[in-house]
Amino acid sequence: MSTMTLLRVVTATFLLVSLVVINSAAFAAPLGFIKQLEGGRRGQSIEGLRDVKQYLQKFGYYLNDDHKDTNANEATVHQNYDEFDELLEAAIKRYQLTHRIPVSGALDRATTTQMMIPRCGVSDHGLVIMTVDYGDQKKPNDYAFFPGKPKWNKNxxxxxxxxxxxxxxxxxxxxxxxxxxxxxxxxxxxxxxxxxxxxxxxxxxxxxxxxxxxxxxxxxxxxxxxxxxxxxxxxxxxxxxxxxxxxxxxxxxxxxxxxxxxxxxxxxxxxxxxxxxxxxxxxxxxxxxxxxxxxxxxxxxxxxxxxxxxx
Ligand SMILES: [Zn+2]
Ligand SMILES: [Zn+2]
Missing domain, CATH: 3.40.390.10 (Collagenase (Catalytic Domain))
Known part of the structure; x- marks a missing residue:
């Protein structure tokens, strides 16, 4: 096989593979990437886990000890990239507690299924604090306000x-x-x-x-x-x-x-x-x-x- 022929075969194969990849991506459900991480638990290293970390950070599930900061800082959250660390496990537990999913700290099916549902972009931070603070002892209110309770002064x-x-x-x-x-x-x-x-x-x-x-x-x-x-x-x-x-x-x-x-x-x-x-x-x-x-x-x-x- 000449170099030129080989090059053509390689190029054709590459194009075919690219098309298959593009097609499957186009038909995947929104947030379908999370599905591939199902079964993940602490101690494992899984490619793509950083996306879950970003998701949980964006929606307010990474908390500092005093619960004051909306998000843990970027460096802490993305440390170790795809490693399922202690901080991720804690964030998943808060997510499960908030959404009334049995608390396993792992990316089990109930958790990934919930995460794949389309959602509002506003953070759940206030809810998370309310849920974590109340724990299992008391039911949190069914409504919450933004910090400082901002409101309109006209009707x-x-x-x-x-x-x-x-x-x-x-x-x-x-x-x-x-x-x-x-x-x-x-x-x-x-x-x-x-x-x-x-x-x-x-x-x-x-x-x-x-x-x-x-x-x-x-x-x-x-x-x-x-x-x-x-x-x-x-x-x-x-x-x-x-x-x-x-x-x-x-x-x-x-x-x-x-x-x-x-x-x-x-x-x-x-x-x-x-x-x-x-x-x-x-x-x-x-x-x-x-x-x-x-x-x-x-x-x-x-x-x-x-x-x-x-x-
Ligand atoms: Zn919303
Ligand atoms: Zn906007």
Whole structure:
């Protein structure tokens, strides 16, 4: 076989392998990488474990001894990269405790299954502290607030779509607006808030709703069609960001996210609510594609009314 022929065979093989790899990646579930780590436990070294460390750090499961810092510092978390160390085991235990998964400290099936569900990008840190502090002794509240309990000092909030808003292909602004309007209505029904839409991308408004891809100027870049589906900021930032790399719909197929369900959840953040440990609550951080969850539950209603002093 001549060198040239050999080169062609090698190139063709490489292309074939690349295509297979690209294809399987394209059809993998969001966060499917976690599945490959199932069975991991302390003492092992597994390629890809750093992704789980980053996941647990991002969502607030690495705590310092005094619980004060939101995240352990980067160097501590990523020490040893793919080694299943003591710190990772502790973070997994907190994750299991918070999500009512039997506490094994290992990446067992129940844990990896939970981690693969699409979720909100806002950290669970407040919940983790609440859960860890209460331990098994007492049930934590079904609602939580941001540190310092930030809230709005007026009842009428104006909202508009963001300047750099780029809805995914096939999604029209009226569809988004209708879904978002219904989500605002849900919160209006249980509070003293009123929400008014203002047209024009430069109009002053309290709440700004945008679609973004990847890095978009805040400290929480989206990671394509995996990781967080959306995130929002506490009062009085008023920013609500959808991840444009997910598929969105007002009538979701099994691979699409529901616009209104996510809007109700994220508006909860813009009004001052953090996540809930109650799976039924709108403020629970996980929601699968194809699922509709639009109705505020008693945990959400109690939380928001408590924050604004409504009896
Ligand atoms: Zn959230
Ligand atoms: Zn953002």
């Amino acid at each position: 009428n909030l104006q909202y508009r779509f963001g300047i750099t808003s780029s809805p995914p292909a096939g999604l029209e602004e009226p569809t988004i607006k209708a879904a978002v309007d219904k989500a605002f209505q849900s919160w209006k029904n249980v509070t003293e808030f009123t929400f008014d839409y203002v047209a024009g991308t430069f109009a002053p408004a309290d709440l700004k709703i945008s679609f973004f891809s990847r890095r978009h100027g805040d400290r929480s870049p989206f990671q394509g069609a995996k990781g967080a589906t959306a995130h929002a900021f506490p009062p009085r930032y008023g920013e609500l960001h959808y991840n444009a790399d997910f598929k969105w719909s007002d009538d979701p197929s099994p691979t699409e996210m529901d616009l209104e369900s996510i809007a109700v959840h994220e508006i909860g953040h813009t009004l001052g609510l953090l996540h809930s440990v109650n799976k039924a609550a709108i403020m629970y951080p996980y929601l699968n594609t194809g699922k509709i969850k639009r109705e505020l539950q008693s945990a959400d209603i109690e939380g928001i009314r408590k924050l604004y002093g409504l009896s």
